[in-house]
Amino acid sequence: MKKVLFVCYGSGHVRMVVPVAAALRERGLAQIQVLGLTTAASVVRAAGLPLLQFKDFVEPGDEAALARGRELAAGLGSVDDAQESAAYLGLSYADLEAEAGPGEARRRYAQFARQAFLPLRTLTRILQRTRPDLVVMTNSPRAERAAAIAAGRLGIPCVCLVDLFAIDEVRWIGATDYAQRVCVLNDHVREFLVAAGRDPGQVVVTGNPAFDTLLAPATAERGRAMRRRQGWEGRRVVLWPTQVEPAVHPFDGRAGDPELPARVLSRLAAWTQSHPDAILCVRPRAGEVPPALPASDRILLTGQDWPLPDLLHAVDAVVTLTSTVGLEGHLCGARLIQVLGSVFEPAMPLARFGIADAAVTPEGLEAALDRWTRQPRQQHRQEAGGAAARVLAVLAEFL
Numbered sequence: 001m002k003k004v005l006f007v008c009y010g011s012g013h014v015r016m017v018v019p020v021a022a023a024l025r026e027r028g029l030a031q032i033q034v035l036g037l038t039t040a041a042s043v044v045r046a047a048g049l050p051l052l053q054f055k056d057f058v059e060p061g062d063e064a065a066l067a068r069g070r071e072l073a074a075g076l077g078s079v080d081d082a083q084e085s086a087a088y089l090g091l092s093y094a095d096l097e098a099e100a101g102p103g104e105a106r107r108r109y110a111q112f113a114r115q116a117f118l119p120l121r122t123l124t125r126i127l128q129r130t131r132p133d134l135v136v137m138t139n140s141p142r143a144e145r146a147a148a149i150a151a152g153r154l155g156i157p158c159v160c161l162v163d164l165f166a167i168d169e170v171r172w173i174g175a176t177d178y179a180q181r182v183c184v185l186n187d188h189v190r191e192f193l194v195a196a197g198r199d200p201g202q203v204v205v206t207g208n209p210a211f212d213t214l215l216a217p218a219t220a221e222r223g224r225a226m227r228r229r230q231g232w233e234g235r236r237v238v239l240w241p242t243q244v245e246p247a248v249h250p251f252d253g254r255a256g257d258p259e260l261p262a263r264v265l266s267r268l269a270a271w272t273q274s275h276p277d278a279i280l281c282v283r284p285r286a287g288e289v290p291p292a293l294p295a296s297d298r299i300l301l302t303g304q305d306w307p308l309p310d311l312l313h314a315v316d317a318v319v320t321l322t323s324t325v326g327l328e329g330h331l332c333g334a335r336l337i338q339v340l341g342s343v344f345e346p347a348m349p350l351a352r353f354g355i356a357d358a359a360v361t362p363e364g365l366e367a368a369l370d371r372w373t374r375q376p377r378q379q380h381r382q383e384a385g386g387a388a389a390r391v392l393a394v395l396a397e398f399l
Contacts, residue, residue, distance in 0.1 A: 010039030207387030223313020
């Protein structure tokens with residue numbers, strides 16, 4: 001049986017990988033292992049999948065790298081796994097130093113921190129020891145990118161899963177020799193990568209497996225039940241997932257507008273209060289202090305105790321700056337309005353890539369609400385579990 005190595009970081013990246021890896025193993029199509037980077041490890045363990053980490057590939061002669069890794073980890077504060085942090089940071093820094101020299105490595109790390117890493121030597125070591133027949137990774141720029149480059153040099157087929165739009169990642173994913181297949185969210189992303197130089201046969205529209213559970217029939221029914229239970233039938237229900245806008249973009253230094261989210265919320269509340277059939281749901285992020293809201297029985301705080309998939313099936317529209325909750329709402333059938341002006345907007349062009357129904361300035365929000373909250377919810381565009389199944393079909397080409 002052939003072996004597949006998945007390589008992924010945490011958050012949405014590992015959530016793309018887990019359903020695919022689990023299905024591959026359950027169907028007996030391949031032996032699988034997951035190189036779970038940083039915060040991905042706990043998710044891989046919880047899913048019961050075979051986990052590999054950087055610390056599993058430490059060799060004699062790595063003592064200086066591990067010592068450096070412990071120094072770097074100390075600057076991060078509390079870490080969940082000190083041994084893994086030392087190995088990940090130390091081996092990655094050693095690769096940076098080998099590639100750029102000690103002085104340039106110090107300069108790059110001081111400026112970019114972990115974003116400076118591209119641990120090619122370490123990923124080559126890992127691939128040589130695990131000897132997979134296929135490497136699957138998502139679109140992160142550090143160890144995942146290094147895995148694709150190392151696999152190419154070793155002659156191992158590689159498949160890249162793109163979570164969203166590849167706006168920044170097109171710089172490397174757009175290269176024709178970067179992975180044999182690239183799995184993308186929709187036709188707009190595929191056309192974007194083809195325009196950048198990818199062979200059309202190399203880019204496959206699969207959808208994002210992380211979103212498959214949103215489309216389960218039971219989830220949709222719970223959403224409809226929530227709507228009935230809340231008395232929202234015949235109402236226009238809008239969801240605003242709260243967001244934070246920085247004063248300065250963390251990577252390129254562009255100026256942001258920290259007051260933009262509050263201004264949008266204020267306009268949403270005013271619009272709701274002036275329309276007796278409107279309901280506004282405000283969902284703070286996990287751990288966030290809820291914003292102050294006007295006293296109104298039609299402006300609700302729908303916190304983390306409200307299941308998000310159910311809520312997305314219950315509302316008529318989502319308004320967002322750049323939150324992926326907007327994309328998830330779109331997949332569930334809600335109308336989506338993007339408010340322009342975020343410093344992160346270039347990386348989340350929701351209208352350009354066929355996700356948002358409208359992209360408007362804050363001053364155009366009310367007119368967009370008037371129009372799109374009167375439109376019916378859209379029918380599902382993908383079936384439950386469909387993205388993972390389509391990715392599996394792509395992987396089967398190499399197994």
